[in-house]
Amino acid sequence: MRPGKKRRAAEAAPKRSSSSAPRRNPASRLETRPNADAVAGRNSVVEALRAKIPAKELVIAERAEIDERIAEAIRLAKNADLPIKEVPRGQLDGLTGTTTHQGIALVIKPFHYSPFTELLEKAKKPGLLIGLDGVTDPHNLGAIVRSAAAFGADGVVIPERRNAAMTGSAWKSSAGAAARLPISQVTNMVRSIEDAKKAGFFAVGLDADGDESLPNFSLATESVYLIVGSEGKGISRLAREKCDLVLSIPMESSVESLNASVATAVVMYWIAQARDKS
Numbered sequence: 668m669r670p671g672k673k674r675r676a677a678e679a680a681p682k683r684s685s686s687s688a689p690r691r692n693p694a695s696r697l698e699t700r701p702n703a704d705a706v707a708g709r710n711s712v713v714e715a716l717r718a719k720i721p722a723k724e725l726v727i728a729e730r731a732e733i734d735e736r737i738a739e740a741i742r743l744a745k746n747a748d749l750p751i752k753e754v755p756r757g758q759l760d761g762l763t764g765t766t767t768h769q770g771i772a773l774v775i776k777p778f779h780y781s782p783f784t785e786l787l788e789k790a791k792k793p794g795l796l797i798g799l800d801g802v803t804d805p806h807n808l809g810a811i812v813r814s815a816a817a818f819g820a821d822g823v824v825i826p827e828r829r830n831a832a833m834t835g836s837a838w839k840s841s842a843g844a845a846a847r848l849p850i851s852q853v854t855n856m857v858r859s860i861e862d863a864k865k866a867g868f869f870a871v872g873l874d875a876d877g878d879e880s881l882p883n884f885s886l887a888t889e890s891v892y893l894i895v896g897s898e899g900k901g902i903s904r905l906a907r908e909k910c911d912l913v914l915s916i917p918m919e920s921s922v923e924s925l926n927a928s929v930a931t932a933v934v935m936y937w938i939a940q941a942r943d944k945s
Contacts, residue, residue: 705763705775706720706773707768707772709736709769709771712771712772713739720835723749723750724751725749725752725772726754726762726774727759727770728755729756737771740771778845780851783859785849791821797820797824799824801903803897805832808825810841810932811823811928816841818938823851824851825851825852825853864892864911868892869886870910871886873894874901876915882917887937916930
């Protein structure tokens with residue numbers, strides 16, 4: 668952009684009104700290391716605020732242009748009594764780990780996980796739990812949580828290591844379902860399978876190389892702990908060995924595999940249909 672155009676654009680930019688401008692806090696000691704619990708970008712922040720994702724504060728870059736989206740984010744944050752901070756752009760770069768934050772970020776609260784024993788105790792009869800074994804994409808995690816809530820699952824289980832956690836990206840992808848569905852974080856996925864089996868669940872792995880094909884799924888009307896692995900590696904060897912059954916989804920030979928969230932939604936839909944008919 669030529670200097671003259673840049674100057675004219677700055678003059679045309681809307682001025683902040685006293686009602687919409689964030690509280691200036693030049694001395695903020697906001698951490699500048701990347702924060703996995705920060706949702707960045709104007710549309711993403713507005714969507715997160717609309718979904719009432721539990722948040723700690725709204726952060727806006729100094730001299731950011733207050734357009735319609737940022738004004739809405741400020742309004743929603745004020746309605747939710749969230750602190751609003753204005754910080755140097757470099758500080759926001761560090762917080763979000765990117766320079767494409769569009770001058771705004773929402774820092775969410777740490778997710779409150781439910782104990783796994785609580786999921787087992789409160790599960791319906793027959794129950795349905797979804798365990799994720801190595802699903803590292805937070806968008807996949809959020810999409811699975813959203814589908815699990817839609818199909819009446821009793822909860823989602825994730826391991827502490829080598830798996831996505833309920834960060835800002837996962838919260839956003841769940842479209843608010845994470846606030847309605849219990850999610851448990853366990854130290855050992857294999858042990859959770861053992862505990863679920865003791866509680867009357869059948870452990871069913873989902874893998875392209877399965878013992879049964881989905882149309883012939885024999886345990887759909889039983890209590891099921893469905894174990895889903897990553898799109899590339901599938902479920903781990905130890906988890907697979909603990910499963911009572913490994914299920915596959917029939918597909919055209921030209922398609923290598925389904926995205927983990929899509930595959931999980933397909934199986935949950937099939938289980939819901941089978942239970943409705945029983």
